Structure formats: C-alpha cells, structure tokens
Amino acid sequence: MMTLGKRTAIIIIIFEIVMIIAFGFFASYGEEADSRSLHSVYKSTSIYYPMFQDIQVMTLIGFGCLMMFMKRYGYSGVAIVFFVSGITFQYGLLLQRILKPLDIGVKNLIDADITTVTMLISVGAVLGKTSLLQVFFMILIEVPIYIGNMYLSSSYLKASDIGGSVSVHLFGAYFGLAVSRVLGKPKNMSLEKSSYNSDLMAIVGTLFLWIFWPSFNGALSWEDGQQRAAHLQNASLSGGVAIGTAADFMLMPFAALAIGGVAGAITTLGFAYIQPWLLRKLRLHDTCGIHNLHGLPGILAGLVGVIASAQASVDTYGSRLYLVFPARAPAEGTELDRIRLQLSNIEPGDHRTAGKQAIYQLIALAVTFILSIVTGVITGIILKIITPLIGGVSDEYTHDDSLMWTLPEDSADDNNKKKEVDNIHAQHHHITGVI
Secondary structure, three states: OHHHHHHHHHOOOOOOOHHHHHHHEEEOOOOOHHHHHHHHHHHHHHHHHHHHHHHHHHHHHHHHHOOOOOOOHHHHHHHHHHHHHHHHHHHHHHHHHHOEEEEOHHHHHHHHHHHHHHHHHHHOOOOOOHHHHHHHHHHHHHHHHHHHHHHHHHHHOOOOOOOOOHHHHHHHHHHHHHHHHHHHOOOOOOOOOOOHHHHHHHHHHHHHHHHHHHHHHOOOOOOOOOOHHHHHHHHHHHHHHHHHOOOOOOHHHHHHHHHHHHHHHHHHHHHHHHHHHHHHHOOOOOOOOHHHHHHHHHHHHHHHEEEEEEEEHHHHHHHHHHHHHHHHOOOOOHHHHHHHHOOOOOOOOOOOOOHHHHHHHHHHHHHHHHHHHOOOOOOOHHHHHHHHHOEOOOHHHHHHHHHHHOOOOOOOOHHHHHHHHHHHHHHOOOOOOOO
C-alpha cells in the first residue's frame, strides 16, 4: 500500500509538470523584462521590485515565524508556509491568464504574492489539523475563487481597496473559517499551546510583519493587565489590516490613530472572548485566530472605506480623486478633458457621486463576506469527501511535529512518539502528513 509520503510527492510532482507545460503555452515575459526597454526596466526595478522584496520577507519570514507559535508545531508551521507559498505563487501567477495575457513583470509577481498571503490566512484556520494534500487541494479550489472575487470587486463593482483588507484579509479569513467549521473541531487539542521559545519566534514574526506591512498596503498604489503574547502579536498587526482599504484615502492622522486603536481593541477582545465563545458554542476551531487578526479588522476596514468614500470630494483630493475612485471620473467629454490637463492618466469613469461610491463599497464588502463563507463551506465539504482518498491527520497527532519530521532525539517522549508514528505508517496508510 502506498504511503501518504509517496502519494503526496507523486501528486506534487504531477502538479509541477502541469505548471511547466502550462507556463510554456500561456506565459511570456512583459516589456519590462526586455533589456531594450530601459525606461520600463528602471521603473520596475526602482519602484516595484523593492516592494516585491518587502512582501516576500513579510510572507516567508513574517508569516513563517508567526506560525511557529505552537510549542510542538514549529517545524511544520514554517514548512507549511513555505509549501503554500511555493504552490500558490506559481498557480496564482498562471491563473492571472484568465483575465488578461500573462506577460510576466514585477507587478505580476506582486499580485501572486498577494494571492499567497490570502491562502496563508485561510490555512491559518486549519493549521495543524490538515495534511499537506488537504492544504494543496484547498489551495487549488480557493485561488480561482479569490481571483474571481477580486475581479468582481475591483473591475465590476469598482470598489476601492488598495490594501486588500476586504478582498484579501476578510475573504481569506472567512473562507478558512468556513472550511474549518466543516472539517470540525479536533478531539485532541492538548498540543495547541505555546511555550516561551515559540512565542518569542512569533513575536519576531510580528516585528517583520509590522515593518513591511506598509509595502503590502501600498504595493500597487504607484499608479499614482498581564499581557499575553498572542494579544500583543495580533493587536500590533490588526491596525495594518484595518487601514488597508483606506490606505490611499485622505484620512487625517487622528483618524488613522483612532482606526488603529479600535482595531487593536477588537482583536484583543476577539482573542480573549469571541474566539473561546465561537469554539464553545459553534464548535468553530480557529488555530491561528485569523478571525481576530484578519476577519474582524477586515470588516472594520470595509466600513471605514464606506464612510471615507462617502465623504471624499474634489476639495479634499483634487483631481487625484479620480485615481483613488476611478468610477467617480466623468465619461468622455469636456469635463474629462479639463481634468486630464492636470492628470493625463485619468480614465473615463461612471461619474458616480460620493454616496453612490459608498454604496458600491458596501456591496463589495457584503458580496466578499457571503461569497467567502459559501465557497468555504463547499470547499470544506469537498475536502471531507476526498479525505479518505488523500488522507487526513489523526486526532492523536494534531499539532504535532513528530508526524511530519524526524525530531532531535532530546527526550524520551520524542523517541517514543517517533516509534509510534513509524508503527502507524506501517499499519495504517490513511494516517497522513509525512513529507
């Protein structure tokens, strides 16, 4: 009988072969990768590439360290971040071909990075209780749904969400929570605890995320009592989520401070009270607390976007109003020609009023919220159906590195655990998680 380690390896190798063939047929390099286009090369390397680097550090080091918070799941936590990033980056990059020709440049890489962040948020809800293949198939289903929702919000509804607080954080959070709810609460949660060292690594990840979060929020805007470590880690970051939608709005400093303060309070209350209540009453298990860090602040960000867009005016923004809210630009005609004398890159819009733009912002928030939950539930059902074929993690080894790794032999418990795992692999092919 084939072990899950071999089964996982075979499926991933097949996936990589498919990616190589697909990139051969559908992808090419854009103008900025042409050495003859000196201006494009200079712009991409001097402006976009540093931001791409920032998001890479934020994704791999920031999320990687943050997901090492469990005392016996550090190896697996950072490895899953690496696994999700590798799969999603190429898959998300390729699926950009659905919307337009794939001429790869640095901006495409940034879009793929942002897609990766969305998947990492979703996986945070099921971290430690799903096998690599379950995570893999979850990504295969979620990425096209995410791209479709992004297109719906930005191109059809024309909602402004430059930092992705709604389209990335809110979508990723509630999709992952819906999947987690369908998969169910693990029976064994004894290892879902932190230690001094694991919390320290998570705080290091928090610092990396804190430093590089502005690049994430602005990467594509160049078109023009006793404290608990978990509370500190996530309350520090929630402000970046809450301000993301309005990152390019004209918010006064006091408003930014107020939004950050409210977001930090919501996140802390979420960890202290809401998350235990959801687990107890709804059996909604959330390993990384993504509801508190991404879901609730994402809703706050969406509401901030509604209020701020309703107050946006030419007096405050000048002609830049039509860059921040493209749908508010006038259609072709004399008025648009006059505006283009100041900013030549203004595109024809729908001539929306501030109130109408606010309504569309609210619709985008509601659509994303509903779509993420509905599609997350469907994905959870699919994963539950195929789990007997691809395997899942048994309750005995939930949140335990010893199932996926050969650990340093520094304790009798580790040695005994490893022997038990070897016996189980030999006798029960449905136990999963071996790399």
